[in-house]
Amino acid sequence: MGEAPLKRLVVDARWVGPQPTGVGNSILRHLAGLDRLPEVCGPNPSWRVFAIRTAQSLASTSTRAVWDDFTHITTIDVAASPELHPSSDLWMIRSLPRLLRSLDADVLYSPAYLSPPSTGRTARVVMIHDDLIWAEPQSYPLPFRLYLGTGTRWSAARAHRVVFPSADARDRVAARLGLSADRLGVVPHGIDPTSYAEYTLSDRRPVAVFVASAEHRKNHAVLLESLPKIHSEVTFHFLGFRPDQTRLEGLRRQHSRGWEVTPSVTTQEVGKELGSALMMVHPSRGEGFGLPLLEAMACGTPMILSDIPVLREVAGEAALYVPPDDAAGWAQAVDRLAGDPNLAADLVAKGTARLKQFTLEGCARQLLANCDAAIGASE
Numbered sequence: 174m175g176e177a178p179l180k181r182l183v184v185d186a187r188w189v190g191p192q193p194t195g196v197g198n199s200i201l202r203h204l205a206g207l208d209r210l211p212e213v214c215g216p217n218p219s220w221r222v223f224a225i226r227t228a229q230s231l232a233s234t235s236t237r238a239v240w241d242d243f244t245h246i247t248t249i250d251v252a253a254s255p256e257l258h259p260s261s262d263l264w265m266i267r268s269l270p271r272l273l274r275s276l277d278a279d280v281l282y283s284p285a286y287l288s289p290p291s292t293g294r295t296a297r298v299v300m301i302h303d304d305l306i307w308a309e310p311q312s313y314p315l316p317f318r319l320y321l322g323t324g325t326r327w328s329a330a331r332a333h334r335v336v337f338p339s340a341d342a343r344d345r346v347a348a349r350l351g352l353s354a355d356r357l358g359v360v361p362h363g364i365d366p367t368s369y370a371e372y373t374l375s376d377r378r379p380v381a382v383f384v385a386s387a388e389h390r391k392n393h394a395v396l397l398e399s400l401p402k403i404h405s406e407v408t409f410h411f412l413g414f415r416p417d418q419t420r421l422e423g424l425r426r427q428h429s430r431g432w433e434v435t436p437s438v439t440t441q442e443v444g445k446e447l448g449s450a451l452m453m454v455h456p457s458r459g460e461g462f463g464l465p466l467l468e469a470m471a472c473g474t475p476m477i478l479s480d481i482p483v484l485r486e487v488a489g490e491a492a493l494y495v496p497p498d499d500a501a502g503w504a505q506a507v508d509r510l511a512g513d514p515n516l517a518a519d520l521v522a523k524g525t526a527r528l529k530q531f532t533l534e535g536c537a538r539q540l541l542a543n544c545d546a547a548i549g550a551s552e
Contacts, residue, residue: 179221180279182207182544183295185269186224187255188285191233192437194386195464196302199338199362200284201239204246206363206537214245220541223247223276225269227254235439255285258320265289280544286321288328296551298543299332300360301325303461304345309390326350334547336360336540338462341483356550358543361487362462363536366528369444369471374517377451379406380433381477381507384443384465385457386413392456392479395500400432402504405511409454412438412446448472452510452517455479458497463487467531470524475517477506487531491524 184204189197204224212219224246231237240248249272253264266289273281273295281292284300306318306325313321329335329350336358337343343357385391396409410433438446443465447453453469453476466487469476478484480494493510495502510517 177219180219180544180548181221181223181276182280182282182541183223183225183273183276183278184282185284185288186226186230187251187253187261189226189230189236191229191236192439193236195462196285197230198440198464199300199302199462201236202363202533203284203360203537203540204243205239205365206533206535207540208243208245209534210537210541212538212541218245221247223249223278225249225251225272227251229254233439235441270295280547282540282544283328283332286328287324288332290327290331294551296333296544296547297328297331298334298336298540298547299328300336300338301329301342301346302338303342303459304349305390305459305461307349308345309388309459312388312390332356332547333550334358334543336543338362339483339486341486342461358539358546360540360543361531361536362464362467363531363533364467364471364528365533366471366525369468370448371471371473372448374451374473374475374514374521376449378449379408379511380410380450381407381452381454382410382412382446382450382474383454383456384412384438384447384468385455390457390459392458392497395456395498395503396454397432398500399504399507402501403507404504405508407451407507407511408432410435410446410450412443443468444472447474450474452477452507454503454507455484456495456497456503457481457484460484466492467528470528473521473525475510475520476524477503477510489523489527491520491527493520 186200189200207213207222213222226248253261255261269289270292273292278295280296282298288297288299306313306322335356338361340359412435447469453474455478457479460483463484476492478492478494479497493506495506
């Protein structure tokens with residue numbers, strides 16, 4: 174008997190930018206995991222992986238270095254940045270199906286909610302990260318909610334397989350969109366802990382780091398409200414927080430106690446800041462997964478998190494939990510963690526153990542399993 178033909182997976186990686194968002198980072202990590210799997214890089218591979226990217230993903234030295242590290246991912250450069258409408262939509266509708274045919278692709282993985290209306294014989298796997306455009310509408314402009322909401326419903330209805338980064342996201346989106354369980358899967362995000370430096374807890378600065386955009390759902394305000402109630406010397410450092418100047422100055426006038434903002438950071442800078450911080454805080458009201466949790470655990474940084482199901486799903490017992498809007502509770506948790514090195518060490522140890530569930534290879538293998546299921550459903 175001859176060897177089985179290589180299956181061809183095409184990943185639409187156009188959402189990877191010079192400073193990747195959560196979606197962009199998840200794409201790079203899935204590709205990194207695929208690049209390590211024997212199914213892709215072994216002596217008898219069963220998959221060949223292509224990644225579609227745009228020039229913007231090469232504009233950053235750090236992001237370009239990530240692409241250069243891939244040895245078994247074939248890249249395809251296109252000009253259709255997903256942020257350019259309607260040209261990006263037209264490219265996805267007209268050009269992407271032709272590209273799939275030219276590659277004789279078995280599966281298209283669309284990792285950011287949207288996929289083309291037709292892919293011919295190519296099976297479709299769509300990643301829906303969360304239901305937050307519906308659950309937290311105040312975090313997004315109305316045109317964006319309408320565009321992404323309509324596109325997500327449409328893509329989910331036509332996908333052969335719909336995947337989510339967490340079981341919580343799966344259940345919430347499935348209930349909202351009425352998706353049948355037999356088409357759904359979970360593909361969590363992964364991490365390589367060896368790529369993060371770990372500082373000893375005794376060397377940490379008295380800083381609580383929050384890695385987040387300026388979206389309303391991220392709930393920065395509760396941390397600022399808690400500042401006057403904190404008795405320890407801990408202050409907050411917001412990474413990736415990009416408000417407009419008016420809002421930033423307004424927040425500074427309301428909350429005079431010291432807090433830092435670094436509005437634009439790379440993945441490497443996030444690791445450095447987390448690795449030197451006394452703790453990581455994450456008061457978000459809604460997430461699909463929570464990539465910074467993995468980064469904090471990889472850096473050996475204890476965490477205080479919002480008590481919402483998805484963050485408990487990811488972190489388990491490796492964190493303290495506080496209701497999202499309980500400012501006094503956040504202050505008490507910060508003081509408790511700052512004053513109890515034994516508690517901090519215990520959370521770090523639990524986080525290190527927890528990371529074994531989120532290896533790059535394990536998550537990539539779950540993606541391939543869903544791709545196989547999609548192929549079966551398309552036949």
